Amino acid sequence: MNAIPPPLGIVCELTHRCPLQCPYCSNPLELARAGAELGTDAWLRVLDEAAALGVLHVHFSGGEPTARKDLPDLVRRASANGLYTNLITAGVLLDAAAIDRLKAAGIDHIQLSFQDVIAESADRIAGLAGAHERKLAVAKAIRQAGLPLTLNFVVHRHNAERVPEMLALAESLGAARTEIAHVQYYGWGLVNRAALLPSRAQLEFTLQVVQEARARLAEKMVIDYVVPDYYAQRPKACMGGWGRREMVITPTGKAMPCHAADSLLGFEFPSVTDTPLADIWSNAPAFRRFRGTDWMPEPCRSCDRREIDWGGCRCQAFAMTGDAARTDPACALSPDHALMLAVAEGRPEAAPAFVYRRIGHAPASVSAEPVPAEATV
Ligand code: SF4
Numbered sequence: 001m002n003a004i005p006p007p008l009g010i011v012c013e014l015t016h017r018c019p020l021q022c023p024y025c026s027n028p029l030e031l032a033r034a035g036a037e038l039g040t041d042a043w044l045r046v047l048d049e050a051a052a053l054g055v056l057h058v059h060f061s062g063g064e065p066t067a068r069k070d071l072p073d074l075v076r077r078a079s080a081n082g083l084y085t086n087l088i089t090a091g092v093l094l095d096a097a098a099i100d101r102l103k104a105a106g107i108d109h110i111q112l113s114f115q116d117v118i119a120e121s122a123d124r125i126a127g128l129a130g131a132h133e134r135k136l137a138v139a140k141a142i143r144q145a146g147l148p149l150t151l152n153f154v155v156h157r158h159n160a161e162r163v164p165e166m167l168a169l170a171e172s173l174g175a176a177r178t179e180i181a182h183v184q185y186y187g188w189g190l191v192n193r194a195a196l197l198p199s200r201a202q203l204e205f206t207l208q209v210v211q212e213a214r215a216r217l218a219e220k221m222v223i224d225y226v227v228p229d230y231y232a233q234r235p236k237a238c239m240g241g242w243g244r245r246e247m248v249i250t251p252t253g254k255a256m257p258c259h260a261a262d263s264l265l266g267f268e269f270p271s272v273t274d275t276p277l278a279d280i281w282s283n284a285p286a287f288r289r290f291r292g293t294d295w296m297p298e299p300c301r302s303c304d305r306r307e308i309d310w311g312g313c314r315c316q317a318f319a320m321t322g323d324a325a326r327t328d329p330a331c332a333l334s335p336d337h338a339l340m341l342a343v344a345e346g347r348p349e350a351a352p353a354f355v356y357r358r359i360g361h362a363p364a365s366v367s368a369e370p371v372p373a374e375a376t377v
């Protein structure tokens, strides 16, 4: 008998291919090439196993999931299995006909990302000319198809001033939900941290705008807001807790508790190609390692928030301290919190150039590695 409740959702990262090159992408620096991706049959089996396990949601993500020609087949199988299907897309490969095919296959919801509201800036951030105009057309086509739409804006020092216009755009496009999400610093985002981290004044401005808009638009639109950890007092409950709610499956079939778990040294993540999903979820040592509260050090162990934020983010703890089992340094109670403050205080006046996300162009000198010894407290 399986005593561990099943995951609520699985994130199927179908591919790392993407026409965009956003410098905040949370994908790993070593991106999988097309030839290494799971085939259609393997993904169909995963979707069957997910439904049998009791999963409720499947998020088709990437990279850019619409780069996979078999996406409608996967949506159809997930839908037939009773899974709620969400497509997380940059949109630039979609048109009205493709949206109709996805609708016919049973897609329930589409989340469309925007880089900014000014085309020139948006295209510069995406690293793709014409991307913004294309996204506007795709957003309209999604609504015309009658599909629920969430807009996602990733916010950072280059666009934080335009959060009011982002919300106005979402309202005009008929989005039922909008995410104003500050960059989370993993993968390429961590590489580009100095180029992206907003100032505290920018952060406070975005928070104030979101609070006002929530009151004004309460009847029309839900607004989600994600803060950058570097200015936080308490950490986020990353993935709702390690091995508690979500499973991420990479393009090559590796099953992980979160998007960035691959950055943790010394961990082995099982493959869906040779291990059933239910077995992975219940028994894989990597999933059990930080599940619940038994693994926690102080101050988490005796903290009354330990079953609220689950000690924060393991990948961030590793990236900042070299030890995934420490309290997330985003927490002001963490003995490592000064590391976070030092990054925010050391934010450069002038932003360095972006390192764009490209397959086969992993920067050699930057990775989610521990900070130098002299920076530790
Ligand atoms: Fe969360 Fe641990 Fe900080 Fe408590 S001490 S708020 S459990 S991260």
Ligand code: FES
Residues within 6 Å of the ligand: 186, 238, 239, 242, 258, 259, 260, 261, 312, 313, 314, 315, 316
């Ligand atoms: Fe891995 Fe937070 S991203 S635990």
